[in-house]
Amino acid sequence: MELHDYIRILHKNWLIIVVTTVVAVAAATAYSLLAPPVYTANAKVFVSTSSVDSTADLASGNSFTQQRVHTYADLVKTAAVLQPTIDKLKLPLSVEQLRPAVSATAPLNTTVIDITVTYGDAVYATQLATGVAQQLATVVEKLETTNSVQGSPVRLKVVQEAEVPGAPSSPKKTLDVALGLLLGLAAGVGIALLRSTLDTxxxxxxxxxxxxxxxxxxxxxxxxxxxxxxxxxxxxxxxxxxxxxxxxxxxxxxxxxxxxxxxxxxxxxxxxxxxxxxxxxxxxxxxxxxxxxxxxxxxxxxxxxxxxxxxxxxxxxxxxxxxxxxxxxxxxxxxxxxxxxxxxxxxxxxxxxxxxxxxxxxxxxxxxxxxxxxxxxxxxxxxxxxxxxxxxxxxxxxxxxxxxxxxxxxxxxxxxxxxxxxxxxxxxxxxxxPTSGPDSYGYGRYGYGYSEPGATPQRGKAKR
The missing domain is CATH 3.40.50.300 (P-loop containing nucleotide triphosphate hydrolases)
Structure with a gap:
C-alpha cells in the first residue's frame, strides 16, 4: 500500500482511533488517581577485605571482593537478612510478603551493593532499606568468619543510609497518561489496519x-x-x-x-x-x-x-x-x-x-x-x-x-x-x-466528465 492508502484507512477509522485513545488515556488517568502510592528508598553498602600488606595483596583482595559481591547481593532476599529487619521494625509482614519489595544490585567492576526497597509508606521504606543494609553486613561477617580470633576478612559498611523520599515513585501521573496516550494511539491504528486487512x-x-x-x-x-x-x-x-x-x-x-x-x-x-x-x-x-x-x-x-x-x-x-x-x-x-x-x-x-x-x-x-x-x-x-x-x-x-x-x-x-x-x-x-469521507464520489474523481441535460440529441434509427 502507498502512503495515501494508509491515510485513507486512518481517515475511515478515525472514530475507532479516537475512542481507543480516549479509553486508554482514561484508564491510565484512573490508575494514576486510584493506585496506592509506592515509595522507593535506596541504601549503599561498601564491601572491602582486610589484612592487606602489599600492592599485590591489594589487587588480589579487590579481585576477590568483586567476585563475592554478587553473592552478597543475593543474600538480601534471604530470611537471615529480612526476618531480623522485620523484627527490629516490628512490621506486620512475613518474609514472603517483604521479599518482593526488596532488591539488590552490584554494579559491574565495583564493590558496592545498591539496596532498594519499595513500600507503601515513605518512612518504613527508608527504615527498611537502611535496616536491610545493616543486617546484610552482620550476616556476611558471620558467614565469612572462619577463625574466631582473626575475625572476618570481609567488611561491609553502610556508606549511604536511605533518605525519606519526597514523592512517590509510583504512580507517575504524567508518565502514565503519556504512556496511555501512546498505547491508545498504537492500539487504534493497529485495529484500523487489521480491519482494513480483513475487510474484503x-x-x-x-x-x-x-x-x-x-x-x-x-x-x-x-x-x-x-x-x-x-x-x-x-x-x-x-x-x-x-x-x-x-x-x-x-x-x-x-x-x-x-x-x-x-x-x-x-x-x-x-x-x-x-x-x-x-x-x-x-x-x-x-x-x-x-x-x-x-x-x-x-x-x-x-x-x-x-x-x-x-x-x-x-x-x-x-x-x-x-x-x-x-x-x-x-x-x-x-x-x-x-x-x-x-x-x-x-x-x-x-x-x-x-x-x-x-x-x-x-x-x-x-x-x-x-x-x-x-x-x-x-x-x-x-x-x-x-x-x-x-x-x-x-x-x-x-x-x-x-x-x-x-x-x-x-x-x-x-x-x-x-x-x-x-x-x-x-x-x-x-x-x-458515499458523498463524504475518503471513499466519497466527486465529479471527475475517476477522471470522467459528464454531459449536461441539454446535450445535443443523437438522432438514430426508427422511433416508435
Whole structure:
C-alpha cells in the first residue's frame, strides 16, 4: 500500500482511533488517581577485605571482593537478612510478603551493593532499606568468619543510609497518561489496519484495480431515499445522484466503440446491489438526449422495471419469445419520451432456457437494429446463470457492484462466470458511493466528465 492508502484507512477509522485513545488515556488517568502510592528508598553498602600488606595483596583482595559481591547481593532476599529487619521494625509482614519489595544490585567492576526497597509508606521504606543494609553486613561477617580470633576478612559498611523520599515513585501521573496516550494511539491504528486487512468489500476504484482490469464506467452516489424515489433522474434531475447517471451515460457512449450494436446487459454479482435502479435511470438519462432507448426487463425471476416505471407488465418478453405476441405489440412507450420498455411478462419455469434460445438470439439482433441503445436488466450472476447466457448473446455486459457491500471474491466470481461462457466484460459501475469521507464520489474523481441535460440529441434509427 502507498502512503495515501494508509491515510485513507486512518481517515475511515478515525472514530475507532479516537475512542481507543480516549479509553486508554482514561484508564491510565484512573490508575494514576486510584493506585496506592509506592515509595522507593535506596541504601549503599561498601564491601572491602582486610589484612592487606602489599600492592599485590591489594589487587588480589579487590579481585576477590568483586567476585563475592554478587553473592552478597543475593543474600538480601534471604530470611537471615529480612526476618531480623522485620523484627527490629516490628512490621506486620512475613518474609514472603517483604521479599518482593526488596532488591539488590552490584554494579559491574565495583564493590558496592545498591539496596532498594519499595513500600507503601515513605518512612518504613527508608527504615527498611537502611535496616536491610545493616543486617546484610552482620550476616556476611558471620558467614565469612572462619577463625574466631582473626575475625572476618570481609567488611561491609553502610556508606549511604536511605533518605525519606519526597514523592512517590509510583504512580507517575504524567508518565502514565503519556504512556496511555501512546498505547491508545498504537492500539487504534493497529485495529484500523487489521480491519482494513480483513475487510474484503469493494469501496472504491483502488479496490477494483486489485482484482480486475475491467474499466470503471462511473460511480453512483448513495441516496438513502432510493427505495422511495428510484427514478431520481425524473424525481430530482439536478441532484448529485442524477448527475452520476448522466456521467455514466456519457461514458457508456464510448464503450465498445468497435461494436455496431449498442446493446448491453446490466447485471450484478449478488441481489440488492442497485442494478435495476441503475439500468432504469441510465435508460431515462439516455432518452433525455433524444436517443431511442429500449429497456428490456430480462429478469424473469424477480422483475422490477415495470414497478419502477409504473407500466403494465402482464405482457412482455416471455410472450414474445414463445411467439404469443410480436415485439411491436409488447413494447410500450414511456410517456412522451424516446424511452421504450419491454416488460418481463409472465414468470416462466425455465428462464435460463428461454434467454439462451435461438429465438431470443434473433430477437436481440432485431431489437438492436431498431433502437439506438438496448439495455437488458438481467438477474445477478452468482445465484443463476441467466445473465451470463444473455450477455454472451448480446455482446456487451456492465456489472454493477455496491460500494461497501459487494465483496471482492463475489465480484471476481461474477466476472469469472462471464469468462466461462465467453461473454464480454464491458465495464463496472460502482453504486452506493458515499458523498463524504475518503471513499466519497466527486465529479471527475475517476477522471470522467459528464454531459449536461441539454446535450445535443443523437438522432438514430426508427422511433416508435
Amino acid at each position: 468489500r469493494i469501496h472504491n476504484e483502488k479496490d477494483l484495480e486489485r482484482i480486475t482490469d475491467v474499466p470503471l464506467l462511473g460511480g453512483i452516489v448513495f441516496d438513502r431515499n432510493a427505495k422511495t424515489r428510484p427514478l431520481i433522474i425524473h424525481a430530482d434531475p439536478h441532484s448529485p445522484r442524477a448527475e452520476s447517471f448522466r456521467t455514466l451515460r456519457t461514458n457508456l457512449q464510448f464503450l465498445d466503440v468497435g461494436r455496431p450494436e449498442r446493446a448491453f446487459v446490466i447485471t450484478s454479482a449478488m441481489p440488492s446491489e442497485g442494478k435495476s435502479t441503475t439500468v432504469v435511470n441510465l435508460a431515462i438519462a439516455l432518452a433525455e438526449t433524444g436517443t431511442s432507448v429500449l429497456l428490456v426487463d430480462a429478469d424473469l425471476r424477480r422483475p422490477r422495471v415495470e414497478q419502477y416505471l409504473g407500466i403494465e407488465g402482464g405482457v412482455g418478453l416471455t410472450d414474445v419469445i414463445i411467439g404469443r405476441v410480436t415485439a411491436s405489440d409488447a413494447i410500450q412507450r414511456w410517456g412522451t419520451t424516446s424511452l421504450f420498455v419491454l416488460a418481463s411478462g409472465p414468470i416462466p419455469p425455465n428462464p435460463s432456457e428461454l434467454l439462451g434460445s435461438s429465438t431470443m438470439s434473433t430477437l436481440i439482433g432485431s431489437l438492436a437494429s431498431e433502437f439506438d441503445v438496448v439495455l437488458f436488466d438481467a438477474p445477478p450472476l452468482l445465484p443463476v446463470t441467466d445473465a451470463a447466457i444473455l450477455a454472451r448473446l448480446v455482446g456487451g455486459c456492465v456489472v454493477v457492484a455496491a460500494s461497501g457491500k459487494t465483496r471482492s471474491t463475489q465480484l471476481g466470481a461474477a466476472l469469472d462466470a462471464l469468462v466461462t461462457v465467453g461473454a464480454p466484460q464491458s465495464g463496472i459501475v460502482l453504486t452506493m458511493l
